[in-house]
Amino acid sequence: MAKVSFDVNGETHQFELDTRTTLLDALREHLHLTGTKKGCDHGQCGACTVIVDGRRINSCLTLAVMHQGDEITTIEGLGTPDALHPLQAAFVEHDGYQCGYCTPGQICSAVAVLAEVKAGIPSHVTTDLNAPVRLTNAELRERMSGNICRCGAYSNIAEAISAVAGRSA
Amino acid sequence: MRFEHSATFNPIDQLKxxxxxxxxxxxxxKTTGTAPYAYERHDVVANQAYGYVVGAAIGKGRIAAIDLDAAKAAPGVLTIVTADSAGKLGKGARNAAPLLGGPEIAHYHQAVAVVVAGTFEQARAAAQLVRIDYVKGDGKFDLAAERDSxxxxxxxxxxxADTAVGDFASAFVAAPVQLDATYTTPDQGHAMMxxxxxxxxxxxxxxxxxTSNQMIAWGAEDMAKTLGIPKENVRLVSPxxxxxxxxxxxxxxxVLLAALGARAAGRPVKxxxxxxxxxxxxTHRPATIQRIRIGAERDGRITAIGHESWSGNVSEGEPDMAVSQTRLLxxxxxxxTATRLATLDLPEGNAMRAPGEASGxxxxxxxxDELVDKLGIDPVALRIANDTQVDPEHPKRxxxxxxxxxxxxxxxxxxxxxxxxAKPGQVRDGRWLVGMGVAAAFRNNLVTKSAARVRLDQQGRVTVETDMTDIGTGSYTIIAQTAAExxxxxxxxxxxxxxxxxxxxxxGSGGQWGGNNSTAGVYAACTKLRETIAQKLGFNSEEAVFADGAVRSGNRSVPLAHxxxxxxxxxEDAIEYGDLAKTYQQSTFGxxxxxxxxxxDTAEIxxxxxxAVCAAGRILNPKAARSQVIGAMTMGVGAALMEDLVVDKRHGLFVNxxxxxxxxxxxxxxxxxxxIFLDETDPISSPMKAKGVAELGICGVAAAVANAVHNATGVRVREYPITLDKLLEWLDVD
Structure with missing residues (x-):
């Protein structure tokens, strides 16, 4: 067991945890923030994506005790059913989901993708590393490819993200 | 409510x-992470313990000995359930292989133990300490090798298993143009998130x-049967x-291991x-080997069509009915047609999106498309030339x-x-060889009983209750739309x-029957509620108009809340069907x-x-229905290009x-x-005049991709998935 504390959605939480506890399970099983999903527990599906200190990570691939003092944003921190984040509203409007299980991860990823593009961070498909990064169809799809949607809502997810980014998919 | 005659005008036709x-x-x-899924129900019961499943490490054989001592002594462990300690178990009517194996092992990763502990980490660690000695048996894992037995x-x-009309053998031999080709489809996994x-x-x-289950009543019934307890004692919840x-x-x-673990631990288990x-x-979608023979006149008209399919399953398992669409399309x-089944010792094969038609x-x-090559006729035109408005096996139907x-x-x-x-390999866009492909889409529409309960309260709110499930299909929404209408x-x-x-x-949700039947059940219950309301108010229920939150008859109008x-x-009522499904063939097309x-250079596709253009009866909600189809198109791309559960034929497992x-x-x-959907209503299917769309969307997609690859490259791949290694040897690398 080990003590750790970190912020989740603006609130500081103190834990005494089994050191084997992943950040994902700390959120889901200890804080009961079950919006972050466990799809594979192996970093293969992206359903557990959260934003840690501004960067998106798979929360199943990191231990909770590694996050002392970190600021973590989960899907619950983005918006609520009565006050949706613009991306959450866009996913509803564009039907960017079906079963809903990958959705929180998709939305957290999308929030981070828009920030990455704004910050000029290149991706595997960025052709010109010296020019500002543009959110092309290829950039969007490449950057979102760590988030699997087996229902196959990709085309609608791309439209939802693009709508928020002010472009067409 | 019995539905026995073609639907006439009804309140659904208002389309408000x-x-x-x-x-x-x-x-x-769903978008805020506040829709609760099965494992997340901290709210429903206190003191939940964690179960971790141990799967069999052999494909066929039996357990000689299990040593649980180290696992039981591990920190936090509450109990371990194996077949030895589970008590007598039955088997659900819809399960072929037992869900808890031992001592006999029916397939690889068949559950053989559940380790229950106070935390997930403890249960997982203890599960690694379970020591099992197996005696491996001789299993059959290779469909192609079993084809002749x-x-x-x-x-x-x-x-x-066999269907025949006319004289296929003679007509095929006599046909001026003949195609005889064999195709294979691999085992595929559902891989839901x-x-x-x-x-x-x-x-x-x-x-x-x-739990997380598409068919609540089947699940409750089979759980009771497996545990040997009365059905009334089992409640399943899966919102x-x-x-x-x-x-x-x-x-x-x-489901079974949570129940057994909870009974043994004396507290709730997840x-x-x-x-x-x-x-x-x-379960998984079973692999198939399919031989198709088509004989045609030079003008493209088909005179003989034969489709044979081989698939495998565990004993008591069913074949993949890959030939089914060929009887009707x-x-x-x-x-x-002919369907043959090999007994294999791989994991159990069963339904996956559009079972039968998807593979077929x-x-x-x-x-x-191959017939197109032989005839020199456009692929769209050839399909149109062979259209039929009647069931080809029963032309009066x-x-x-x-x-x-x-x-x-x-x-x-x-x-x-x-x-x-039309000539393959001609179109270039930079380094890309570009091609177009087409395929028909076809999936039958199935009608089945469905019940619902509807409640009107003093606030004028209407609440629908039914054990129908929403697996991403939009059930919540179309049921609400039906009740509102x-x-x-x-x-x-x-x-x-x-x-x-x-x-x-x-x-329930399956076979693309959920949308039409569940809403028809809600229609039946609402019809009864309308009659109840009208009677209570002394209205003639035939004349009562339900609109704008009120019920009206003549010059009287009463708010529903009152x-x-x-x-x-x-x-409460159910929709039940007469024999319209026998009188007419009900199918969906696209x-x-x-x-x-x-x-x-690399053959990357x-x-x-x-x-996709689909015609599938009334579309109850075009947004949700379109999502079903594009999702199915996506899964079809997977089937075409990548999805392949690779069989280890020595040890009998899916490796990947x-x-x-x-x-x-x-x-x-x-x-x-x-x-896009074509405008269509089908009054034969139900009072909703709707049909299914969720499985239609996958049927034909993979072939359209395959045909496009052929048009791009001239290479015909008959073994799915179409991976680049199957193209590379045929391409001229420049």
Missing amino acids: VIGHPTSRIEGPL VSIPDPTIGGP EPHASIAAWDGDKLTIW HIGGGFGGKLFLRAD VALQRPLMFNNT YAGANRM MMALEIAI RFSQRQLVQCLNEGAARFGWSKRN MMGVPLEKVGVRLGDSDFPVSC AAGAGDLVA AHFVEVGVDA RVRRML HDLAGYEVPVHADIPHQDM
Whole structure:
């Protein structure tokens, strides 16, 4: 067991945890923030994506005790059913989901993708590393490819993200 | 309510709410992570312990000894259940292999133990300490090797093993143009995002399970049968399901092991199947070998069509009915199909999205494209030339609606099909070889009983309760739309409660029957509620008009809120069907158009454009229905290009049993997708005049991709998936 504390959605939480506890399970099983999903527990599906200190990570691939003092944003921190984040509203409007299980991860990823593009961070498909990064169809799809949607809502997810980014998919 | 005659005008035809592209009513919950899935129900019962599943490490054989000492002594362990300690277990009517194995092992990763501990970490660590000695048996794991030792499957499961009309053999031999080709489709996994998961809690001899299941009544019934307890003592609750695709149609090991673990631990237990266990532990779409023979006149008219399919399964398992669409899709006087089943010791094969047609169309629609090559006729025109408006086996039996030709024509116009170069390998876009492909889409429409209960309260709110499930299909929304239309209230005044075995038994979600049948059941219950309200108010129920939150008759109008009076008004009914499904053939149709680019050097295949045109009865919610189709198109791309559970034929397992090894399409694989529905209502199908769409969308997609690859490269691949290694040797690398 080990003590750790970190912020989740603006609130500081103190834990005494089994050191084997992943950040994902700390959120889901200890804080009961079950919006972050466990799809594979192996970093293969992206359903557990959260934003840690501004960067998106798979929360199943990191231990909770590694996050002392970190600021973590989960899907619950983005918006609520009565006050949706613009991306959450866009996913509803564009039907960017079906079963809903990958959705929180998709939305957290999308929030981070828009920030990455704004910050000029290149991706595997960025052709010109010296020019500002543009959110092309290829950039969007490449950057979102760590988030699997087996229902196959990709085309609608791309439209939802693009709508928020002010472009067409 | 009996539905025995073609539907006439009814309140649904007002289309004030039905037919509108309403956003999903549960959308704000799903997008904020507040829709609760099975494993997340911290709210329902206290003191939940964690179960971790141990799967068999052999494909066939038996357990010689299990040593649980070290695991039992591990920190936090509460109990371990194996077949030795589980007590006598039955088997659900819909399970072929037992869900808890031992001492006999039926397949790899069959559950053999559940380790229950106070935390997930403790249960997982202790599960690694379970020591099992196996005696390996000789298993059969290779479908191709068993092809000559197959059996003729029981016709009561899945349909007749053999069908014949006219004289196929003679007509095929006599045909001036003949095609005889064999295709293979691999084993495929559902790979839904939410693993199978359950929380079980006992209260005396009553068992409640919060789970993730498509068919609540089947699950409750089979759970009771497996445990040998009365059905009334089992309650299943499943309000949100993180994908199913057929993989959650049946009782699976998570449910049983949570119940057994909870009984042994004396406290609630939750179990999720670990992702790497799922592919071998649960069911999958079985691989097929399909031989298709088509004889045609030089003008393209088919005179003989034969389709044979071989698949394998565990004993008591069923064949994949890959031949089924070939009995209905194209005309031709002389026809045959044959379905053969090999007994294999691989994991259990069972339904996955469009079982039968999905595999069958993968083969048949390449075969049609190959016939095109022999005839020199356009692929769209050839399909149109062989259209039939009647069941080809029973020419007096008409299709209730059949707009295949319209789908093909509309799609060809919208896709720019006329720009396609019929000669393969001619179109270049930089390093990309570009090709277009087409395939028909076909899937039957199934009708089945479905019940619902509807309540009107003093606030004028309407609440629907049914054990129907929403697996991403939009059930919540279309059921709310149906009730709103029927009762004349706005959508916001309707509440929908689903997925609870305490509610009336619905059709459930499967076989693309959910949308039409579950809403028809709600229609029946609402009809009864309308009569109840009218009678209470002294209105003639035939004349009462339900609109704008009130019920009106002549010059009298009463707000619905007042109609309820002191207590709630409740009505329950089911839709039940007569023999219209026998009198008419009810099917859904479409056309898939695909453009691919194939890298001229590496043979990498990229899907560049996709269009589906579908005709599937009334579309209750075009937004949700379109999503079903584009999702199915995506899964079809997976089937075409990557999905392949690779069999280890020595040890009898699917090797690539996780989401890194079993590749499914990701964002980068899927372009913007176009999808349109043709205007159609089908009064033969139900009072809703709707049919299914969710499975139609996958049928034919893979073949359209395959045909596009052929058009791009000139290479004909008959073994799915079409991976670049199968193209590379044929391409001229420049």
